[in-house]
Amino acid sequence: MKKLLNTLYVTTENASLRKDGENLVAEVEGVERVRVPLHMLASVAVFGAIFISPALMAACAGAGITIVMLDRNGRFQARVEGPVTGNVxxxxxxxxxxxxxxxxxxxxxxxxxxxxxxxxxxxxxxxxxxxxxxxxxxxxxxxxxxxxxxxxxxxxxxxxxxxxxxxxxxxxxxxxxxxxxxxxxxxxxxxxxxxxxxxxxxxxxxxxxxxxxxxxxxxxxxxxxxxxxxxxxxxxxxxxxxxxxxxxxxxxxxxxxxxxxxxxxxxxxxxxxxxxxxxxxxxxxxxxxxxxxxxxxxxxxxxxxxxxxxxxxxxxxxxxxxxxxxxxxxxxxxxxxxxxxxxx
Known part of the structure; x- marks a missing residue:
């Protein structure tokens, strides 16, 4: 049976996400709030104005972790993901x-x-x-x-x-x-x-x-x-x-x-x-x-x-x-x- 991995939801305006080793780190005004190992994540969903570092985007894409960007109402704006997979x-x-x-x-x-x-x-x-x-x-x-x-x-x-x-x-x-x-x-x-x-x-x-x-x-x-x-x-x-x-x-x-x-x-x-x-x-x-x-x-x-x-x-x-x-x-x-x- 497939393991149910986590989705990290980031809702705090002006929060920032970065990569630290094999972890995703969420900070608010320079203070670390959350640290999550990348292997425990299936996806990351951010609401509103959230900074995401290029290094984290690359790491997520490589690990098959999708980043979804939504506005404050939850309306879809964009996705960041790695190469498309699938059996032709x-x-x-x-x-x-x-x-x-x-x-x-x-x-x-x-x-x-x-x-x-x-x-x-x-x-x-x-x-x-x-x-x-x-x-x-x-x-x-x-x-x-x-x-x-x-x-x-x-x-x-x-x-x-x-x-x-x-x-x-x-x-x-x-x-x-x-x-x-x-x-x-x-x-x-x-x-x-x-x-x-x-x-x-x-x-x-x-x-x-x-x-x-x-x-x-x-x-x-x-x-x-x-x-x-x-x-x-x-x-x-x-x-x-x-x-x-x-x-x-x-x-x-x-x-x-x-x-x-x-x-x-x-x-x-x-x-x-x-x-x-x-x-x-x-x-x-x-x-x-x-x-x-x-x-x-x-x-x-x-x-x-x-x-x-x-x-x-x-x-x-x-x-x-x-x-x-x-x-x-x-x-x-x-x-x-x-x-x-x-x-x-």
Whole structure:
């Protein structure tokens, strides 16, 4: 089993990162704050104006450690990485499959909708006594409709456009009842619908931030097994878009991102005061809130679950790698189909 290495997140404005021997050293105003051996790192993610020494960049590139640069909102800006690796035969198989991706897309869509349904059902179980009759009724109807969409996707001989339509229908239904899952006393924390660039309320700001973190992990997973993260199946190709990473994260978003966001809100670890509204209406997290979310994200990735296909326990943080590995196995012909990941 692959070892779950660490991602170092640097959020302190004007911090500096340098190499010292075989260690990464983080300093703030000349004072050392963190020292991490390079062999323990899988990646480094920096937020905002952070200095990174050329020697550290070279060392990370040589060791296969990706450096990701994000703005203060968590929006992607750039990546620094070493030579691209990958099996050319595998990538050719990936490119051929992208021309006829229906069955891979079917698996991805089934996995995503099933996990969205599991999030709703788990919330009904966890918060059932606290829900109003209207909440319970709305969530019950949504879970039943999602089950019907799953059966339709499984059994119907749908083409690619129809599969994408079913995925969009399920997402619309799932987010239409998302507000019922939020138990915060703050009116500002209510769900009013998805807004992305920029996020216009605290919940969207939190989700967008978590989705950025998950996209980074999925992209790294694709590259680690030799796949091209830019050529996907469900998401259409677009310059600069990591389409395959976005495909891979679809099954995991409800569990790794949405459920973590709900936990932080419902446990009142995040409140309305932890978010700031900027000119133009965009909303972003405060520095302290961002650190809290990053800590919770790292802890969440350590949770172990039984992988339903491999029948082995593995940390949730390894799920992107395991799914990328199985997708590569399917493209090579080792697996008859791509097995989606189901949260149980």
């Amino acid at each position: 035969l595998l990538r050719r198989a990936q490119y051929r499959a992208s021309e006829r991706p229906d069955e891979i897309v079917r698996s991805i869509v089934i996995g995503k909708i099933a996990n969205q349904r599991s999030v709703l059902m788990r919330s009904l179980r966890d918060y059932g006594p606290d829900f109003s009759e209207a909440d319970r009724a709305a969530l019950t109807v949504a879970t039943e409709r999602l089950a019907r969409i799953i059966r339709r996707v499984e059994l119907a001989d749908e083409g690619l456009d129809a599969l994408r339509g079913s995925e969009g229908e399920a997402a619309s239904l799932y987010f239409s009842v998302f507000d019922h899952l939020i138990r915060s006393p703050d009116e500002e924390m209510r769900w009013k619908g998805r807004s992305r660039r920029p996020p216009l309320d605290p919940v969207n700001a939190l989700l967008s931030f978590l989705y950025t973190l998950l996209t980074h992990d999925c992209r790294s997973a694709c590259e680690s097994v030799g796949l091209d993260p830019a050529v996907g199946f469900l998401h259409r190709d677009r310059p600069g878009r990591p389409s395959l990473a976005l495909d891979l994260m679809e099954e995991m978003r409800p569990v790794l991102a949405d459920r973590l966001a709900l936990s932080l809100i419902n446990r009142r670890q995040l409140r309305a005061k932890d978010f700031e509204t900027r000119d133009g209406g965009s909303v972003m997290m405060s520095d302290d809130a961002r650190k809290l979310v990053l800590t919770a994200w790292q802890e969440r990735k350590k949770d172990e679950r039984l992988h339903p296909f491999l029948e082995e326990k593995a940390p949730l943080g390894l799920t992107p790698y395991l799914q990328a590995q199985m997708l590569a196995g399917h493209l090579r012909g080792d697996l008859d189909a791509y097995p989606p990941w189901f949260w149980k």
